[in-house]
Amino acid sequence: MGLWDWVTGRDLEERANERPQWFGPAPSSAAELSRIAWEGNGSPNQALEIATIYRCIEILSTTIAQFPAIPYKETTGEELDRPAVFRRPDPRSTYRRFFIDSVVDMLTCGEATWHIAARGVDGNAIALRRVDASLCDWRWNPNVPYPQAIINADKVLHISGQMVPNQADYIQVPMILMPGQASGVGPIEAAGDTILATLVTDRFVRSTFTEGVMPSGVVEIEASMSPDAAARVKDEFIRRSAGSRAPVIMTGGAKYQAVQATAQQAQFTETRGYQTNELARMMGVPAAMLNIAVMGGSGTVTYQNSVSVRAALLQLGLSPIMMRLEDALTQACLPSTQVAHLDSSEYLNPLPEAPGPQPDDPQGDGDDMEPGDPGPAEQANEEAPLDNTPQRGNTRVN
16 A cells, blocks of 8 residues: 555556556556656655654654544534543553554555444444554455546455455545545655655765765876876875875875865765755654754744744644544544544643742752742742633644
8 A cells, every 4th residue: 555555566567557547647567667656765664764754753643642532522512521442542552552653654654544343332433453554455446436436435445465354344544645546645655756865865975984985085196107007106005004194205296185075065964954854844843843954043942932833843744644533533433423633732832931030049949948848840830820711622723
């Protein structure tokens, strides 16, 4: 499914034949299709070699896993009691583990797949299990004519190449569904060209230091020399200087000039900086969260800009994933009159600012406090106003 098919070559001929006509002419062969798909050089595992990709996936998955799933009445917005499946979707795992793994599947493979392991008396799911995305392949139903299957969104799931029974017990949680495509497309697949370019650049930079892609120096001799004589001079210079810091005496007007690339040239600083910003933008993570310097900024998160940075992450990176997870929870676990929300209302609340020095404690370090006196944290909590206004759903920036 998704990137795994394109990279590993599984069902390439079948996908080439079924490619919808409105995408333009289909590739003429599986070899051409393989060339289009990163030219066979990329995969989700290789993408995780890039620090920016790994860190973005970690930030997005672990942040979403901290938001509690809460059901609401769709008409009135009244918050309802959380069913057991909203507290621990998979009884064999934890709430956070379930959502971390699901988000990782969506980002790396384009979609997550949930299996309804148990249903209640009302037919709604009371237990879910995540199915490893690398084993899943969503396809159009082969028993339905091609156009009608797309119109009806009639899909079937294959796990390890075998069609599973009871298709209604499986929920697809895709990132983006391209027209005519049954499986989802995630940011890793969409950013394939940028990821491949970054991998190639990183490997070239490493080879600069390990394989010596440029000479260490040049010996200049004014007189003309035959190739054999030049080779003897070169060999003699290497013999005398290699592995030794003893001075070398050069006669006959010979001069030695070291060849050394600058840090910017050797490490492709500008190219890698551009690629890193592109990858962070594709993943929806603000560059400042990754300590990436951008034009006109320092690339750091401070107390003053922390709320705006988190708001950007919520709007650009978290919300698109959360909406899909909420729809899947609603579809699998709730009746038609209820909707699921991942509550992010506390995420944008600023951290309490540390109080300044007190009259009895000029240094502000607490050394002059008496036993039993409230500390700075307790004082901040006592002074913070209580907000009992009920919150509904997600606090998202539109």
